[in-house]
Amino acid sequence: MLFRSLARPTRREPISLPSLVLLGVLLLVIGYPLLLLAGMAFNVGDAQALVPTQLGFANFVRLLRHLEWVRNTLLVSAAGSVIGTALAVVLAWILYRTSVPGRALLELLVTIPYPIGPLVGALAWSELASPRGGLINSLFHALTGSHASLVNVYSVPGIVFVMALFETPVAFLMIGAAMRRMDPTLEECSAVMGAGRLATALRVTVPLMAPAILSAWLFLFISMMGAFAIPTILGANSRFYVATTAIYMLFEGYPPQYPLAAAVGLVLIVFAAAAVWFYTRALRGKSYAVVGGRTYKPRLIDMGRWTPVLLAVVYAYILVALVLPLGTLVIASLQRNSNLTFSAASWTLHNYRYVLFEFPTTRQAVVNSLLLGVGTGTAGTALAFILAWVIHRSRGSGRFALEQLAMLPQSLPRLIFAAALLWMILALPLKLYGTLFAVLIAYIIVFLPLAYRSITGVVVQLDRSLEEAGRVLGGSWLAVMRTITLPLLSPGLLAAWVLLFMISVREVSASIFLAGPGAQVLGPAIFNFWDSGGLPQVSALVVVQTIIIFAALIVIRAVSKKGVAL
Amino acid sequence: MLMHEAGADTKEDSMPERRVFIRVTNLEASYHGKPAVRGISFDVGEGEQLSLLGPSGCGKTTTLRCIAGLEKPTAGEIAIDGRIVYSAEHNIDVPSERRMLSMVFQSYAIWPHMTVFENVAYGLRVRRTHAEAVRARVTEVLRMVGMESYIDQPATNLSGGQQQRVALARSYASLPKALLLDEPLSNLDARLRVHMRQELKRLQRESRITNLYVTHDQEEAMALSDRIIVMRDGLIEQVGRPLEIYDTPRSRFVADFIGAANILAGHALEHRPSGATLSVGGARLACAPREDMPIPDADGNYLAAVRTVYPELRRERGDGADNWWPGTVRERILLGDIVNYVLEWPGGTLRVHGFPHTLFCEGESVWVHIPAGRAILIDADGD
Numbered sequence: 001m002l003f004r005s006l007a008r009p010t011r012r013e014p015i016s017l018p019s020l021v022l023l024g025v026l027l028l029v030i031g032y033p034l035l036l037l038a039g040m041a042f043n044v045g046d047a048q049a050l051v052p053t054q055l056g057f058a059n060f061v062r063l064l065r066h067l068e069w070v071r072n073t074l075l076v077s078a079a080g081s082v083i084g085t086a087l088a089v090v091l092a093w094i095l096y097r098t099s100v101p102g103r104a105l106l107e108l109l110v111t112i113p114y115p116i117g118p119l120v121g122a123l124a125w126s127e128l129a130s131p132r133g134g135l136i137n138s139l140f141h142a143l144t145g146s147h148a149s150l151v152n153v154y155s156v157p158g159i160v161f162v163m164a165l166f167e168t169p170v171a172f173l174m175i176g177a178a179m180r181r182m183d184p185t186l187e188e189c190s191a192v193m194g195a196g197r198l199a200t201a202l203r204v205t206v207p208l209m210a211p212a213i214l215s216a217w218l219f220l221f222i223s224m225m226g227a228f229a230i231p232t233i234l235g236a237n238s239r240f241y242v243a244t245t246a247i248y249m250l251f252e253g254y255p256p257q258y259p260l261a262a263a264v265g266l267v268l269i270v271f272a273a274a275a276v277w278f279y280t281r282a283l284r285g286k287s288y289a290v291v292g293g294r295t296y297k298p299r300l301i302d303m304g305r306w307t308p309v310l311l312a313v314v315y316a317y318i319l320v321a322l323v324l325p326l327g328t329l330v331i332a333s334l335q336r337n338s339n340l341t342f343s344a345a346s347w348t349l350h351n352y353r354y355v356l357f358e359f360p361t362t363r364q365a366v367v368n369s370l371l372l373g374v375g376t377g378t379a380g381t382a383l384a385f386i387l388a389w390v391i392h393r394s395r396g397s398g399r400f401a402l403e404q405l406a407m408l409p410q411s412l413p414r415l416i417f418a419a420a421l422l423w424m425i426l427a428l429p430l431k432l433y434g435t436l437f438a439v440l441i442a443y444i445i446v447f448l449p450l451a452y453r454s455i456t457g458v459v460v461q462l463d464r465s466l467e468e469a470g471r472v473l474g475g476s477w478l479a480v481m482r483t484i485t486l487p488l489l490s491p492g493l494l495a496a497w498v499l500l501f502m503i504s505v506r507e508v509s510a511s512i513f514l515a516g517p518g519a520q521v522l523g524p525a526i527f528n529f530w531d532s533g534g535l536p537q538v539s540a541l542v543v544v545q546t547i548i549i550f551a552a553l554i555v556i557r558a559v560s561k562k563g564v565a566l
Numbered sequence: 567m568l569m570h571e572a573g574a575d576t577k578e579d580s581m582p583e584r585r586v587f588i589r590v591t592n593l594e595a596s597y598h599g600k601p602a603v604r605g606i607s608f609d610v611g612e613g614e615q616l617s618l619l620g621p622s623g624c625g626k627t628t629t630l631r632c633i634a635g636l637e638k639p640t641a642g643e644i645a646i647d648g649r650i651v652y653s654a655e656h657n658i659d660v661p662s663e664r665r666m667l668s669m670v671f672q673s674y675a676i677w678p679h680m681t682v683f684e685n686v687a688y689g690l691r692v693r694r695t696h697a698e699a700v701r702a703r704v705t706e707v708l709r710m711v712g713m714e715s716y717i718d719q720p721a722t723n724l725s726g727g728q729q730q731r732v733a734l735a736r737s738y739a740s741l742p743k744a745l746l747l748d749e750p751l752s753n754l755d756a757r758l759r760v761h762m763r764q765e766l767k768r769l770q771r772e773s774r775i776t777n778l779y780v781t782h783d784q785e786e787a788m789a790l791s792d793r794i795i796v797m798r799d800g801l802i803e804q805v806g807r808p809l810e811i812y813d814t815p816r817s818r819f820v821a822d823f824i825g826a827a828n829i830l831a832g833h834a835l836e837h838r839p840s841g842a843t844l845s846v847g848g849a850r851l852a853c854a855p856r857e858d859m860p861i862p863d864a865d866g867n868y869l870a871a872v873r874t875v876y877p878e879l880r881r882e883r884g885d886g887a888d889n890w891w892p893g894t895v896r897e898r899i900l901l902g903d904i905v906n907y908v909l910e911w912p913g914g915t916l917r918v919h920g921f922p923h924t925l926f927c928e929g930e931s932v933w934v935h936i937p938a939g940r941a942i943l944i945d946a947d948g949d
Contacts, residue, residue, distance in 0.1 A: 463673055463675065465671040465672070465673050465675040466675045466677060468634075468636050468662075468669070468671070468675065469669065469671060469675035469677075469736075470677075470688065470692075471635070471636070471661070471662040471663050472634050472635070472636070472662050472663070472665075472667055472668055472669040472746070473663075473668055473669075473688050473689035473692065473736070473737070473740060474663045474664075474666070474689050474692045474693050474740060475663055475688070475692045476661075476663050476692075477661075479663075479692050483688075483692075484677060487679045488677070488678070488679055
């Protein structure tokens, strides 16, 4: 699928007990919600029942009247993922293969929009480029006296633009990692054989990078199909619905229309599966061993007089994806009311006092999000480590299936899977709904692929003989784990922990249905706050969230100089 | 070496009988789901230096890892110092850490998060040795390998050769019952490899510990072993002392894998206990005696191996009736210490190892002699 670190097994061996237990747990928390979702989609009986009372196709027939939901989703996801991937290829090539100055800092700045997240991006850009009152348009009016709008982010191109902007860093990290793992002699050989720079790029570099680029595109495509914050905030004014916003509307309406929402979700999952199938087919027989685990230091290309142009591209990206959004929100958070003013004299910190201390809902959300971040980081890292361990360091069959299952949530649009998780939480005889624990479970599951991918990277790189030496010299399994394995893996585990912490703090899609009065969390709280107005306060809350994420980023930079390992 | 006669090395013949220390019986194991070791048995004597030699994929490393307890065999039995540590039949599988062995890995497996001291002390500390005793022993073994001045350095600062020394010190530190070495020299450059080989030889002499050494390098096996087991495709091809394997290979595989040999094919003219005679092309080649008839090749011809160092080149015919032929030097390659000739003789072409003290020219007519004791009848390879 999207990610495979094991070869398909050739010989059958008995399944081991840990594999069996893990398979059972994952089947329950991943398979069961999907089963509920499928059942719900075909439920034509009692719309509030979790288990279908009567099966039929009526929901899909009703969906035919709302085909624009599916069409809009595919449109923005396809356009956004292609633009985002293209941008990532350009950025990765500039920063990893050319000799532009200041690469280390630029590499960091380019990745920051990802942990900051699409919700922040959408809020900031609606502030910057709304047709009426947006900063850019106001500036344009002031300069030209014209009353026409220069830019309008409340539009399909606007949605695509902001989506691409905030998903680009993931693709950048994936493609950049592959670029650094490519043996540079392959390109040098082509050059020695007489191929020019362009011919080498087209005949050697691009084909070798194709699997990584396609994989990044697929990740973006599915991620954008599940995107929620951007289409809601930027599409609501123009009544532009995508699948996720439609599902949210169907959930929030009275009475909630779960079966229709499930049908929309199932159709989207089918499209996501088709994309995965297309990807797998395109890559058949093309898993190049040349892009191996080793990191090379490639010869950097000196682009001479083009260097300023390349730098301008990187600076432009950092400006629109990081500096402008954060700057706007910081300024907005200091305002006394919704009209932005740039005179520092009238600025106030009151909004911060309000969201942090005075308003119980947001105060609780900040505390809960920190708790959740720590919980998801700890439990998610532990689970992913156990999985990676069983899959890569134990024997027996079932490990291939285990890996596929652990990576499955990555192929599911997140908000749709979150809806399925809500039904699982309701269906389990555990009264978890409305508790932080329910949100924690959802986070651990939806971020499992990310955590597993990140930890597998470090487990695979750990030379087995380091542990074997410990065993032969008399260390028991436990002693070797304690004295050798864990100390050697700790930077990688800590990096995974911080990554999970950051994306949990900023998550909206996975928690929008599960957070509620008993379980306030930042993402949904910001969203609801926005829904009910009060821009300066929302901005203050967003800035608080961003400061938490920045603090985590500083920790991650301190533990690994390599940045966020994806 | 030219003056040397087969079977004349009495020093090696007089080696004492040793107590069996490691006994491997009918061992079978698979690697990545494919059978890698297909039923082998051998003993390692106490204090013996034994090498498992063979090309990659022959099962030598899997065998070693089975003894170490790092791989689980599929059948057979392994006993160390009289105690069964693995038995498929009796369902015994003593975990690695309780077999009281130590091992040097191809990658050295020096733990990068520990200092040199901590690395070497590991085996002692996990066995709860007293801190002062640990310090004393670590200092002692580091002195043994010439690394005592690095004792408190982080292990990441070491060069390849230094890591190798630390790995050796670490494996000696806890006084293991036997030392297993898995291609320990293969990651070093050629010059350092020769140097470390001598160091290893010295350490073996000093410590007298039982060694089981896995290598694909025949020179290492020759230099470091009392006995060599040549493996091929998961089976034992030949067991013997180094010179025995060099001088009297049993099969074409061993003759080809160890040293350089001419493989001459011909039909048998006679076969008696005193020796056999083959007709190789137009030449009658008298061979060394062999008790059983060797396995002929697919064409029904018998094979004789002649090491390139043993034929003699002369400008005049020497004494003796057998195995003298006229020949022509077709090619001469001067390598410095040695000279390689390719010769035309009645039996076809022959590669001969010479020395720069007597040089022959290309095109020169010479007499070539193959001592009968140096033409060894060998088994053709099965496949």
